[in-house]
Amino acid sequence: MTDAINTILKKSSLSVTPGRSAILQLFHQSDGALTHAVIEEKTGDQFDRVTIYRTLQVFVEKGLIHTIPSPDNSILYALCKEDCSEGHHHDNHIHFICDKCNTTYCLDHITTPYIALPNGFKTNQTDVLIKGLCAQCNL
Numbered sequence: 056m057t058d059a060i061n062t063i064l065k066k067s068s069l070s071v072t073p074g075r076s077a078i079l080q081l082f083h084q085s086d087g088a089l090t091h092a093v094i095e096e097k098t099g100d101q102f103d104r105v106t107i108y109r110t111l112q113v114f115v116e117k118g119l120i121h122t123i124p125s126p127d128n129s130i131l132y133a134l135c136k137e138d139c140s141e142g143h144h145h146d147n148h149i150h151f152i153c154d155k156c157n158t159t160y161c162l163d164h165i166t167t168p169y170i171a172l173p174n175g176f177k178t179n180q181t182d183v184l185i186k187g188l189c190a191q192c193n194l
């Protein structure tokens with residue numbers, strides 16, 4: 056697992072540091088999106104807040120993870136799929152938050168709908184967040 060993670064870091068021309076390895080590994084082991092607070096909790100006191108914050112920023116810049124707005128204004132981060140690269144994100148998919156287990160999912164196969172804007176307006180990004188029950192909680 057660690058080898059695979061380090062390969063991803065190298066492919067993004069990032070040097071391998073314990074913080075980057077550990078945080079990227081967390082994303083690969085997690086089903087849904089992660090917040091800064093959750094990452095901090097899961098890595099224990101191995102890394103300070105600033106290290107985690109900077110690592111997340113670098114990952115976003117390199118196209119490894121994308122941000123998801125959340126209803127309580129904490130930023131969620133989720134892994135990008137293969138077609139994102141440095142400075143170019145293509146995460147135009149819908150996000151889903153489960154009301155019961157609080158997991159945020161990337162629904163990668165459902166693209167955000169086209170929304171017709173008034174004349175003169177231009178879309179840069181469309182965020183669609185659906186709330187409800189995930190497949191596991193809806194049994």
Ligand SMILES: [Zn+2]
Nearest residue numbers: 121135139144
């Ligand atoms: Zn992306």
Ligand SMILES: [Zn+2]
Nearest residue numbers: 153156189192
């Ligand atoms: Zn759920």
Ligand SMILES: [Zn+2]
Nearest residue numbers: 133146150161
């Ligand atoms: Zn996503």
